[in-house]
Amino acid sequence: MNKTIIIPRTLANRLLTFAQAAPQAEICGLISTDTNNKYRVYPIDNIADDSGCIFEMNPQQQISAFKQIRDEQQELFAIYHSHPNSEALPSKKDQQDAAYTDALNIIISLNTKGVLDMRGYFYREDGVETVDLIIE
Numbered sequence: 001m002n003k004t005i006i007i008p009r010t011l012a013n014r015l016l017t018f019a020q021a022a023p024q025a026e027i028c029g030l031i032s033t034d035t036n037n038k039y040r041v042y043p044i045d046n047i048a049d050d051s052g053c054i055f056e057m058n059p060q061q062q063i064s065a066f067k068q069i070r071d072e073q074q075e076l077f078a079i080y081h082s083h084p085n086s087e088a089l090p091s092k093k094d095q096q097d098a099a100y101t102d103a104l105n106i107i108i109s110l111n112t113k114g115v116l117d118m119r120g121y122f123y124r125e126d127g128v129e130t131v132d133l134i135i136e
């Protein structure tokens with residue numbers, strides 16, 4: 001049985017809005033949370049040359065987002081990115097680049113017109129673990 005993780009609808013809608021605002025490029029960023037279940041989204045620029053099908057986070061922005069998360073005693077909840085032209089399935093590169101085996105990875109797909117396709121994964125050392133995201 002897959003692990004289930006609840007995503008607040010307002011958070012899901014924000015991620016979808018970011019993705020829809022950039023239909024040509026993958027968007028990416030971090031989400032933190034705290035003990036009160038407050039979520040913060042840190043959008044980060046995708047600096048990949050081929051940003052339509054891969055993402056590479058701007059390193060300075062990534063470092064400062066992690067610093068802010070630490071300073072505010074929050075913890076990393078998820079790493080998100082979008083797939084403008086493909087399904088919400090992790091690519092080979094997504095899995096190879098994964099540095100945080102404890103962080104949830106959220107992929108938002110714009111491939112399915114009108115339907116929110118947001119899926120979650122953990123990239124474990126022994127493979128991909130699919131998570132059931134419950135948006136409520």
Ligand SMILES: [Zn+2]
Pocket residue numbers: 054081082083089090091094107
């Ligand atoms: Zn991807």
